[in-house]
Amino acid sequence: MDQTPPAPARRRPNARGQGERLREEIVSAAMRMLDELADDEALSLRAVARAVSIAATSVYLHFPDRDALVLAVMERCHEELVHAGDEAEAAHEGDPASQLRARILARADWAREHPGLYKVLHESKVGRRLGTPFKEVLVARTIAAVQRCMDAGQAPADDAATVTMDLRTAVNGMLAQRINEPDLPWPPAVEQIDRFLVKLVGLTLP
Incomplete structure (x- = not known):
């Protein structure tokens, strides 16, 4: 009797017109992996392909190299940060000081929930090689x-x-620093952010 193990199940190819869906799945898988790795140089396209159950060559149809995929992840992270800040700000309509504070606290909350991604977003060499013009959106919102x-x-x-x-x-x-040196005796993040808002912006907080 043939004891050859069955071949692993392969993902069904996306129907015509669903290439964008696959691209989003690839980016989402890379985001999950980078949040764990906290280092984009440790990411491989083959590992991402395995996570999505596709051939490595399928990744190259959407991203020419690892840097391009990492940059797409960074852009997605930035979009999430902008959205989180906008939502937090909208909850304090009519009070600009509370809106600014909420926007900054939302950024801190996102970083606490996704420390690996926050580290990649701000420390990856990919950004220096390829540029990150999308970051201008969050800066403009804060200004x-x-x-x-x-x-x-x-x-x-x-x-x-x-x-x-x-x-x-x-x-x-x-x-x-909180991400890279978690064992230091950090004060509560909200207290530190409030001091920044008072000392650097000049807000008077209750």
């Missing part, structure tokens, strides 16, 4: 939020773009 605080008299008049870059540097640095 607008800071400007609204100034216009409402909740923060001293200043150059909103400069204040935003100071705030962004502080928040991203704090989140990165």
Whole structure:
């Protein structure tokens, strides 16, 4: 009797017009893997292909190399951060200071839930090689939020773009250090963010 084990089940090919769906599945699988790896250089296209149950050659139909896939993941992460901030801000309509605070806290929450992805988003060399113009969206949203605080008299008049870059540097640095050095005696993140908002933006918080 033939004892040859059966070949592993292969994924059915997507029907015509469903190539975009496969691309999204590839990006989603890479996101899950990168959140665990926290290092894009440890990611392989073959491993991603196995996770999606497709041939490695199918990945290359959508992404010419690993860098292209990592960049797509970074862009997806940025979109999630923008969406999280927009939702948090919308819950505090009419109070610019609370809106800005909610936007920053939403970023911190996302980083806590996805530390590996946050690390890749801000530390990957892929971004330096290929560029990350999509990050301008989140910066623009934060500049607008800071400007609204100034216009409402909740923060001293200043150059909103400069204040935003100071705030962004502080928040991203704090989140990165918490991810890279989790054993340090960190104060609660919300307290640290509130100090940034008071000292760098000039908000008066209750």
